[in-house]
Amino acid sequence: MPVPASSWYSACNCATATAAASVVVRAEYSNPEGTSSSDDNSTVIMSRSTTGASSSQLHSDASLQTLPSVPSLQKLSLSLSINAAKPKVSHLSLISSLRPDPTSQVTSIAFFSSSSTAAPTLLYSASANQIRAWDLPTLTQIDSFNFSGDGSVKSLVFSDDGRIFTAHQDSKIRVWDFRRRHRQLASLPTFNDRLLRSLLPRNYVSVRRHRKRLWVEHADAVAALAVSGSLLYSVSWDKTLKIWRTSDLRCLQSVTAHEDAVNAVAVAADGTVYTGSADTRIRVWGREEGEKTRYALRATLERHRSAVNALALGGDGAVLYSGACDRSILVWEREDSAGHMALAGALRGHGGAILCLITAAENFLFSGSADRTVRIWGRGIHGGYACLGKMEGHARPVKSLGAFYDGSESGYTVCSGSLDGEIRVWRVSVSPRGK
Numbered sequence: 001m002p003v004p005a006s007s008w009y010s011a012c013n014c015a016t017a018t019a020a021a022s023v024v025v026r027a028e029y030s031n032p033e034g035t036s037s038s039d040d041n042s043t044v045i046m047s048r049s050t051t052g053a054s055s056s057q058l059h060s061d062a063s064l065q066t067l068p069s070v071p072s073l074q075k076l077s078l079s080l081s082i083n084a085a086k087p088k089v090s091h092l093s094l095i096s097s098l099r100p101d102p103t104s105q106v107t108s109i110a111f112f113s114s115s116s117t118a119a120p121t122l123l124y125s126a127s128a129n130q131i132r133a134w135d136l137p138t139l140t141q142i143d144s145f146n147f148s149g150d151g152s153v154k155s156l157v158f159s160d161d162g163r164i165f166t167a168h169q170d171s172k173i174r175v176w177d178f179r180r181r182h183r184q185l186a187s188l189p190t191f192n193d194r195l196l197r198s199l200l201p202r203n204y205v206s207v208r209r210h211r212k213r214l215w216v217e218h219a220d221a222v223a224a225l226a227v228s229g230s231l232l233y234s235v236s237w238d239k240t241l242k243i244w245r246t247s248d249l250r251c252l253q254s255v256t257a258h259e260d261a262v263n264a265v266a267v268a269a270d271g272t273v274y275t276g277s278a279d280t281r282i283r284v285w286g287r288e289e290g291e292k293t294r295y296a297l298r299a300t301l302e303r304h305r306s307a308v309n310a311l312a313l314g315g316d317g318a319v320l321y322s323g324a325c326d327r328s329i330l331v332w333e334r335e336d337s338a339g340h341m342a343l344a345g346a347l348r349g350h351g352g353a354i355l356c357l358i359t360a361a362e363n364f365l366f367s368g369s370a371d372r373t374v375r376i377w378g379r380g381i382h383g384g385y386a387c388l389g390k391m392e393g394h395a396r397p398v399k400s401l402g403a404f405y406d407g408s409e410s411g412y413t414v415c416s417g418s419l420d421g422e423i424r425v426w427r428v429s430v431s432p433r434g435k
Helices: 005-020 055-066 073-079 191-198
Strands: 088-098 106-112 122-127 130-135 140-146 153-158 163-168 173-177 183-188 204-208 211-214 222-228 231-236 240-245 250-256 262-267 273-277 281-287 295-302 308-314 319-324 329-335 340-347 354-360 364-369 374-379 385-391 398-405 411-418 423-431
Touching: 073 340, 088 374, 088 385, 106 398, 106 411, 122 153, 163 222, 191 211, 231 262, 240 262, 250 295, 273 308, 273 319, 281 308, 295 340, 308 364, 319 354, 364 398, 364 411, 374 423, 385 423
Parallel strands: 106 153, 153 222, 222 262, 262 308, 308 354, 354 398
Antiparallel strands: 088 423, 106 122, 122 130, 130 140, 153 163, 163 173, 173 183, 204 211, 222 231, 231 240, 240 250, 262 273, 273 281, 281 295, 308 319, 319 329, 329 340, 354 364, 364 374, 374 385, 398 411, 411 423
């Protein structure tokens, strides 16, 4: 059955109310061993259980009974008296408001730059089946392109060779050529890839009762994408993680990553992959020994009590941030002795589900929420955090974020895309720590 938007909001509200009733104790780390049609108005999936009982809710109940609550890093920082060691926002202002299509939700935004070291020059936004390119210095629209089909754009990323990959509600990944005025090159999986695999019966997998598909095909909405080097990573509400080679657009591997819809993916510089799901879990994937493109499960991180919607990496991959419908942002830090991430604490303040996260430099995190706000978080030299500012003005949930250092002294440009159809462009100036 489709998952209506109202169900998602009520599920998130239920999860946050339950989480608010818990008692703060101390942080512990747990590392246990170890599809249906989609609705365009639903921005995340809380649970896609077919048994009638939400798997997300079941895990939440279990965590209430057996797991202590997570301490707030803001409270820890206050108790350690290290506020002077944190950066501060000295100026916050709204530069512009863009409305690509007032009748359509802004579901994804992304910055394009000519190289990994150059400042972005273009802003891309997606509303329904329309993708627009904006000149960042002037904030004027310079191009737009669309596609045939009913699938709205859920994620948008760039490869180093000038191609754009977009993830869609209709289970497809589309490839566009930036250098040729955004001409569509292919849809993944490509026709040749499907033809090659279709010859062998073993390449078919069951996706529903009495229905089979090739393992290279996603069977439900593609929720998020990430690019690292020559590889593209996609996650879907069909519970899978797929790895693609960008040079020839072939699917190299597909794994059933979670027990419920997968909403988010993040990739570290060393190739470690993190996936977040409606089953409340985050899973860590590493390359198999002697392999460059095949992955195996390395760890499972469990502390959220509702669907995980967003992931972001900071500190050169040493810190992982995860946002969920329980209104919390959990901070995970690399633990060398364990070889994976351990829970450090939580950032609290949002009044609704966390829908998007993005990091800037090593010390700043931006979070967008169903409470219609964007918060700025700063990390102190001793590991404490503080909410440095709050951006308000959207009429509906904030679904996508982008941020970059704009070249001025301690200045950042932040763009927030909302389900109200608006992109708000902000200027954030940050003073050094202790000043």
